[in-house]
Amino acid sequence: MSNYRPLASPGRRFAWNNWDGSPSSDVTLRWENEGWTAELRLEADDATVAFRLSAQWRIQQMLLFRDMEEADLWLATDGRGHWGEMNGAHRTELDGSLDIDFANTPFTNSVVTHRLPLHVGHTADIQVISVDVETLELRKVTHRYTRTGMREWTYTSLATGDDATATVDEHGFVIDEEGGFRRAD
Numbered sequence: 001m002s003n004y005r006p007l008a009s010p011g012r013r014f015a016w017n018n019w020d021g022s023p024s025s026d027v028t029l030r031w032e033n034e035g036w037t038a039e040l041r042l043e044a045d046d047a048t049v050a051f052r053l054s055a056q057w058r059i060q061q062m063l064l065f066r067d068m069e070e071a072d073l074w075l076a077t078d079g080r081g082h083w084g085e086m087n088g089a090h091r092t093e094l095d096g097s098l099d100i101d102f103a104n105t106p107f108t109n110s111v112v113t114h115r116l117p118l119h120v121g122h123t124a125d126i127q128v129i130s131v132d133v134e135t136l137e138l139r140k141v142t143h144r145y146t147r148t149g150m151r152e153w154t155y156t157s158l159a160t161g162d163d164a165t166a167t168v169d170e171h172g173f174v175i176d177e178e179g180g181f182r183r184a185d
Contacts, residue, residue: 003150004114004172007031014173015184016106024181025105035060044104045133051100054079057115062100064133073136075100075129083129097140099128106166106174106181109155114172118147125158 007029015026023043030037036053045066052061064073074086075094083094101108108128116124123146130139144156148165156163166177176182 004168005170007171011036012171013185014107014110016174016181017184018181019179021182023184025107026184027105027107038107040102040105040107042102042104042133045102047133049102051111053111057111058098059100059111064131064136066133073131075138081127091138094129094138094140097127097129099126101128101130101141101143102133103130104133106177109153109164109166109177110168110173112143112145113147113153113155113166113168113174116145116147118145120147120149122147 009031011028011030013026013028016024018024025040025042027038027040035055038051038053040049040051042049048065050063051059054060058079059077060079061076063071066072075083077083081096081098083091083097085091099112112126118124123144125142125144127140128143130141142158144158146154148154151168152165153168154163154165164177164180167175169175174181174183
């Protein structure tokens, strides 16, 4: 339903700059063991995030690395919106969320829009986990995704009212997000 071309199984690399031209983030996607592994570099946060995604682009695991070899934060889901940490602790305050959002990259919105089965003009409200890289604070927030064209989306934070309009490529990944990011590759 997404109307996007699938990525080739060897994978792909995408890089984005901030609107002012400074580096924002880059991601390398690889097909491994029936799903996608994404290695995301967040320049402003000096951090790396590893995602494990299903073949249907659902997040299964997320590991955040800042200045240590071991992950500073590790989350995994059962695929039904229940989240836990590496130590097995169930994070009940995150229940109901299927996606994770980082502010300094359009990649996490690309994961959502790549997967959502929306027709042009349709909207979906999605609960996401917002991650503060500096403090490791996790908050469950609601984002509204509206497909405004075959390759255009508007996403809105229902908590703040902030919104952004993004143009995506033939694979569903952000090319530019007005006032936020531009693809560098």
